[in-house]
Amino acid sequence: MGREQIWERLKQNTTPDVLVIGAGINGISVFRELGLAGVNVILVDAADYCSGASAALSRMVHGGLRYLENGEFRLVQESLMERNALLANAPHYVKPLPTSIPISSYFDGIIGSTLRFFRLSQSQPRRGALMIKAGLTFYDLFARKNKIMPSHQFFGKKATKQKFPQYRSETLCSATYYDASVTQPERLGFEIIEQTLAESPASLALNYTRATGKGDGEILLNDELSGEQFTVKPKAIINATGAWIDFTNEALTSDATTAKKRLIGGTKGSHLMIDNKELREAIGDHMVYFENEEGRVCILFTYQGLVLVGSTDIRVENPTGMICTQEEQDYILKSLEGIFPNIKIAPEQIRFTFAGVRPLPHSNSAINGQISRDHSCIDLGSLAGGSAPVRCMVGGKWTTFRAFGEQVADAVLVDLGMKRTHSTLVTPIGGGTAYPQSEAQEKRWLQTAMAETGTSELRMKTLLERYGTKARDIAFACSNQQDEPLAGAESYTHAEIVHLIEAEHVTNMLDLVLRRTTLAISGALTANTLEDISHLFAKQRRWDESLRQDHTIETRNYLSAYHGMKQLIEDHIEMETSNVS
Numbered sequence: 001m002g003r004e005q006i007w008e009r010l011k012q013n014t015t016p017d018v019l020v021i022g023a024g025i026n027g028i029s030v031f032r033e034l035g036l037a038g039v040n041v042i043l044v045d046a047a048d049y050c051s052g053a054s055a056a057l058s059r060m061v062h063g064g065l066r067y068l069e070n071g072e073f074r075l076v077q078e079s080l081m082e083r084n085a086l087l088a089n090a091p092h093y094v095k096p097l098p099t100s101i102p103i104s105s106y107f108d109g110i111i112g113s114t115l116r117f118f119r120l121s122q123s124q125p126r127r128g129a130l131m132i133k134a135g136l137t138f139y140d141l142f143a144r145k146n147k148i149m150p151s152h153q154f155f156g157k158k159a160t161k162q163k164f165p166q167y168r169s170e171t172l173c174s175a176t177y178y179d180a181s182v183t184q185p186e187r188l189g190f191e192i193i194e195q196t197l198a199e200s201p202a203s204l205a206l207n208y209t210r211a212t213g214k215g216d217g218e219i220l221l222n223d224e225l226s227g228e229q230f231t232v233k234p235k236a237i238i239n240a241t242g243a244w245i246d247f248t249n250e251a252l253t254s255d256a257t258t259a260k261k262r263l264i265g266g267t268k269g270s271h272l273m274i275d276n277k278e279l280r281e282a283i284g285d286h287m288v289y290f291e292n293e294e295g296r297v298c299i300l301f302t303y304q305g306l307v308l309v310g311s312t313d314i315r316v317e318n319p320t321g322m323i324c325t326q327e328e329q330d331y332i333l334k335s336l337e338g339i340f341p342n343i344k345i346a347p348e349q350i351r352f353t354f355a356g357v358r359p360l361p362h363s364n365s366a367i368n369g370q371i372s373r374d375h376s377c378i379d380l381g382s383l384a385g386g387s388a389p390v391r392c393m394v395g396g397k398w399t400t401f402r403a404f405g406e407q408v409a410d411a412v413l414v415d416l417g418m419k420r421t422h423s424t425l426v427t428p429i430g431g432g433t434a435y436p437q438s439e440a441q442e443k444r445w446l447q448t449a450m451a452e453t454g455t456s457e458l459r460m461k462t463l464l465e466r467y468g469t470k471a472r473d474i475a476f477a478c479s480n481q482q483d484e485p486l487a488g489a490e491s492y493t494h495a496e497i498v499h500l501i502e503a504e505h506v507t508n509m510l511d512l513v514l515r516r517t518t519l520a521i522s523g524a525l526t527a528n529t530l531e532d533i534s535h536l537f538a539k540q541r542r543w544d545e546s547l548r549q550d551h552t553i554e555t556r557n558y559l560s561a562y563h564g565m566k567q568l569i570e571d572h573i574e575m576e577t578s579n580v581s
Contacts, residue, residue: 001197003505006206007223011230013204016040017416019219019234021211021248024054026375026393027240028189029405030412035200037413037420042232043193044209044221048511050189052319053242055515056356057398058271058310059303060287061086061094062179063142064397066297067373068135075374077142079399083180084146085425086399090432092468093188096149097181097301099287102160102339103129104170127291129154129173136177149178166282166340181287181301184466185398186515190504191430191470207505213252217386225507236412237384239392242266242359243319252383252390263378263394265362265371270324271310272332273352275523278343279307292335300336304522306351309336319357323562329353351523353564361395373397375404377411389415431468445469453479462491474499487532489524492517494536501540509533509555520559527571530556 001009020031023045031043045051063080064072086094108128127135136152143149153176160167160174167174182188193205208224214231221230241248243266280302287301300309312328333345363371375396383390391411396404402424413420428434436442446460453475455463463471478495486492500506500516512519512533519525530552538548556572559565 003206003225003507006204007228007230010042010204010206010221010232013040013042014232016042016204016232016234018042018236018238018412019044019211019232020238020240021045021252022238022240022242022244022393023049023189023193023205023207024052024240024242025050025185025189025398025401026054026242026396026404027238028192029401030238030240030393030408031203031205031405032192032196032424033405033409033420034412035196035203036422036424037409037418038200038202039413039416039418040202041200041204042234043203043205044211045207046210046224048207048507048515049193049205049505050186050515052244053356053359054189054398055186056269056271056322056354057182057185058269058299059181059183059185059308060097060179060299061182061399063139063399064373065135065139065177065289068138070372072372072374073138073142075372075400076139078403079397080139080143081146082400082403084143084148085402086182087148087180089427090182090188090429090468091435091437092431092464093183093185094180095183097179097287098285099177099179099289100164100283101132101175101177101289102164102167102171103127103132103173103175104168105172106130127295129175132175136175139177152177163284164282164286164288166278166343168339168341176286179287181303182398183304184518187467188429190516194504195430205505207511208507211248211251213384215385217382217384217388219252219384233386234388236415237388237390238408238412239390242393243316243357245359245392245394249380249383249390249392253385261380262362263392265360266316266319266357267360267371268314268316268319268322268355268357269311270322270328270332270353270355271308272324272329272350273303273306273308273354273521273523274345274349275306275351276343276345276349279340279345282340282343283307288339290339292338296335298332298335304518306523309333312355316357321562322355322357324353324355324564328355329564348567350564351567352521354521359395375400375407377408379411431470433469435468436464449475452476455479463496477503486529488526488529489519491524492519494532497533497536498540501537509537509551510558513555513559514563520563520565525559525565525568527556527568527575530568531575 017040018034020027020043023043034041061083063076067076105128107130140151155174157172196203210222212220214220218231218233239245239248245264289299292298300307309332360371376394378392378394380390436445449472450460455475463474467474477499481495483493483495504516506512513525514520534548534552556568560569
């Protein structure tokens with residue numbers, strides 16, 4: 001269904017049961033829970049789906065080992081259950097991730113962590129082997145009910161040196177435990193939307209649609225692309241705008257003098273994507289989970305062929321326009337040097353950077369790491385001047401989105417006099433449905449899909465890795481037209497890109513290269529690739545040459561300014577110079 005068709009359906013739906021504002025992963029989750037319960041629900045976002053903090057996570061799906069220090073046992077237990085559910089429900093995107101912890105002392109942190117646990121200290125203690133052993137033991141205990149991962153192990157100095165010879169010389173031992181990573185979080189979010197729309201005819205979802213209060217319970221929906229406007233009067237409103245929650249509440253209220261409670265105290269997390277062969281070989285297939293000099297936990301692991309390294313934890317007042325600054329890049333590289341002192345990272349090896357704001361609850365804690373990563377639903381009553389209550393989804397971590405959405409949906413369903421009909425705890429997501437779990441199953445799946453679509457084995461394997469079992473749909477779409485590889489990124493094809501543009505609510509090139517594909521974050525996007533994509537967009541959207549160039553320049557400048565992809569501009573200048581000569 002195209003954007004114009006969605007707007008036409010919206011105009012026939014003036015009094016929806018629920019309006020969900022914010023299409024990050026939490027908003028998407030509650031949208032699914034309500035939609036599958038038969039609720040007339042609308043999901044809107046002023047930007048693209050999963051374009052805020054939901055696109056800037058560390059790509060981990062984890063229980064939160066360090067949350068144990070804060071005594072957040074319930075959160076860790078819930079997170080581990082949700083991690084296991086995602087491994088089962090989205091196996092095409094969520095994968096087991098062995099994690100190594102290098103340890104430089106045996107007894108550090110015993111007193112400091114105990115004082116911190118009992119809220120007698122706000123200092124950040126260093127963690128020795130004994131403290132890490134205790135934490136991992138609890139971690140295993142919490143995961144024992146539905147145990148699907150190996151228990152943790154400890155390794156002495158010799159074994160650690162053999163496995164990770166590049167660790168700093170002060171490393172005395174190491175521990176290995178298992179969590180998980182998510183390969184394409186933005187695609188997983190979109191697949192949940194897509195699945196909900198298919199299974200729930202009463203549901204609607206619109207990106208680039210801003211919601212503001214008009215008074216008397218009415219909400220003005222503004223199409224940020226066309227300027228078209230429409231008014232709805234929902235029975236309930238869910239504010240799921242993450243770090244923008246306080247700003248959204250201000251936009252919803254019809255009374256400028258209404259006292260507003262501050263709910264969010266977000267912190268900025270920045271990450272680097274590094275193309276360094278020595279670093280990739282040093283970590284292998286493990287994530288390395290280590291402390292920097294100030295005791296902050298940092299991570300790095302191989303992701304999309306590069307090494308993802310993060311992160312920072314800086315309080316911010318306004319979450320809009322976040323970038324990874326040069327100061328933050330230096331901080332991350334200095335932290336990395338502390339564990340791998342002999343590996344040098346050249347500036348040009350940083351291929352991509354990203355930053356987002358964690359939607360943490362407002363807190364007066366002196367240490368950001370002590371602010372809870374738990375979630376809560378805050379009922380503010382009516383802010384829009386009518387009777388519709390506004391519920392705010394505060395906090396939460398990416399891993400627990402399903403549980404958070406379920407909990408908020410249950411509260412709303414009570415108000416509506418409805419009940420949830422089934423649990424999504426065991427509901428496969430998108431391409432995770434009937435996903436092959438063994439080599440034999442994968443071989444059979446590939447053979448069937450190849451026969452049905454006429455696609456080569458290599459191509460079908462690529463699509464299966466990229467889209468799960470939805471790869472068959474992509475292959476069918478590509479088989480119906482003449483196809484050729486994308487310039488500079490040959491694992492993608494023209495027909496594949498055109499299908500994504502047509503079928504996945506893509507409005508601009510940034511939606512495509514940042515959120516529907518991994519072209520940007522993997523470092524595969526070149527000036528030639530962007531030029532090729534712009535021609536595909538121009539043909540689909542009927543852009544003239546001037547408009548095509550404008551969109552290309554805007555995209556290139558954004559990627560350079562907000563994601564450190566300055567090489568795109570340099571490559572473009574070189575390409576233009578070459579064409580002239």
